Amino acid sequence: MKKEEFKDPVDQVPVTFRTMQLRDLDQVTELEKAIFPTPWSKESFRWEVEENRYSYPFVLVKNNQVIGFIIVWQMVNELHIANIAIDPQYRRRGMASHMLETLFFWAIGNGVREAHLEVRSSNRSAIDLYKKFNFFEVGVRKNYYQAENEDALLMSCILVKEKHPLETECLCSGFNV
Ligand SMILES: CC(C)(COP(=O)(O)OP(=O)(O)OC[C@H]1O[C@@H](n2cnc3c(N)ncnc32)[C@H](O)[C@@H]1OP(=O)(O)O)[C@@H](O)C(=O)NCCC(=O)NCCS
Secondary structure: OOOOOEEOOOOOOEEEEEEOOHHHHHHHHHHHHHHOOOOOOHHHHHHHHHOOOOEEEEEEEEOOEEEEEEEEEEEOOEEEEEEEEEOHHHOOOOHHHHHHHHHHHHHHHOOOOEEEEEEEOOOHHHHHHHHHOOOEEEEEEEEEEHHHOEEEEEEEEEEEEOOOOOOOOEEEEOOOO
């Protein structure tokens, strides 16, 4: 994983992006429960950390507190974003963007060429985040979230190397490149 110092823009306290460990699971599960209507269990996160060999789980940590996480599955040259969340009190500070930028930089170096995900059709903030990273809508799974009778949008992007203003060397790009 590329190490690059990142600070909370509000108070300039350093924020670390690192691999999720077993010791993070209580905080991760607590955050998950506070955010999602049908949260993953602690056992699901443990499985991602310890057993799923396709899984790369990461946390974002500030002052020893987990303030965000992302879990991706790599299958050969494809990346699937399985879960991503930022603590509500730290949103709109570029935290999720930092995780995705760092992750995509690492993923390209790891042979990944495409990224895919599913998102609730009503989840405006997540859809806008993904569009900012040039994800395209490629399909719809009707009534995928059955409890809420809600569709899932399928979004994808091609990962390419390109110079980014922050001097990282990759970002997502659309299918038309
Ligand atoms: C989606 C989520 C991860 C975004 O995290 P974040 O750290 O606030 O995102 P960033 O600050 O990096 O924002 C990046 C871009 O996303 C979009 N965005 C983020 N929050 C938004 C909101 N509330 N409304 C509209 N656009 C939003 C914007 O385009 C934003 O760029 P800008 O700030 O330059 O306008 C966060 O809102 C979250 O945890 N949501 C709940 C969990 C979730 O829905 N996960 C996705 C499941 S598919």
